[in-house]
Amino acid sequence: MIGSVGLIAGPAAARSVKDVPYVPTPAAVVEGMLDMAALEPGEYLIDLGSGDGRIPRAAARRGANALGVEIDSDLVARARSLTRLESLQERARFVRDDLFTVSVRDADVVTLYLLPALNERLKPKLLNEMKAGARVVSHAFDMGDWPHDEFREIADKRVFRWTIPAIAGGEWQLFRDDGTLARLVIDQRYSRVSGTLDGSAVRAPQLVGAALSFSANGIVYRGTVGDRRIIGSGWRAERID
Known part of the structure; x- marks a missing residue:
């Protein structure tokens, strides 16, 4: 009121x-x-x-x-x-x-x-x-x-x-469970996100609270954003300072 x-x-x-x-x-x-x-x-x-x-x-x-x-x-x-x-x-x-x-x-x-x-x-x-x-x-x-x-x-x-969105913007080192690595870069403005994975644009990026999802090379990535880590199923990412 x-x-x-x-x-x-x-x-x-x-x-x-x-x-x-x-x-x-x-x-x-x-x-x-x-x-x-x-x-x-x-x-x-x-x-x-x-x-x-x-x-x-x-x-x-x-x-x-x-x-x-x-x-x-x-x-x-x-x-x-x-x-x-x-x-x-x-x-x-x-x-x-x-x-x-x-x-x-x-x-x-x-x-x-x-x-x-x-x-x-x-x-x-x-x-x-x-x-x-x-x-x-x-x-x-x-x-x-x-x-x-x-x-x-x-x-x-x-x-x-x-x-309220998590702070997902920045550079991340992505680790897949199969041992391969990738560089994830996320641009963020409020809840709107875009980004690249190893230099290629990700598709359908979405951030709802701490829940992040996107797809790249036919693979769908879903994870939960924390202060320094993103924890997903079959992958994780760590923030690069």
Whole structure:
């Protein structure tokens, strides 16, 4: 929901986001956002700019654990009160904090209803802190040049979803189980990848979270990207510094 999220940078200089109108997310959109996130019981959701806490409470009803981050102390108090009324306090909690400094490293899902400038400012934080395969869902506004993975109109509102990609770009030494070697080079922009294997372009490259796939010379390669290794079936690759 729009409002109360820290500081906004604008042409009139930084100002308190309390100047931004508080606009609650409609209930149908809340549920649609969680559906798009494919939120599972036991997962951890963080709602940045949580307002009265309706998204974390809805996540808690689904068996997830949720944190609402909100700068407006009155809204934090209201969210906590509503959570107690529904007996959801074991799964949903709320903090008064700045969304640009709170950690999102452990989140499986981050939800947003912020202004475009805030989404742009948050984008590097989400990409750098969140784990590969985690999901980001935004009501109303996109992430600029970061292409969304899914878009829906829900109750006449726009909703976008992204999956955090692993860092696959760079040069890799590929080892096949038959003892042969190859040089794999991957170019990456967000989740979009291209590349070469021993200088020949790979076909149908795809990166979804940490899952990488491509084909070369009639062979399909599928693997999971880690910090320094890609582990596949019948092959592996190690990053070249």
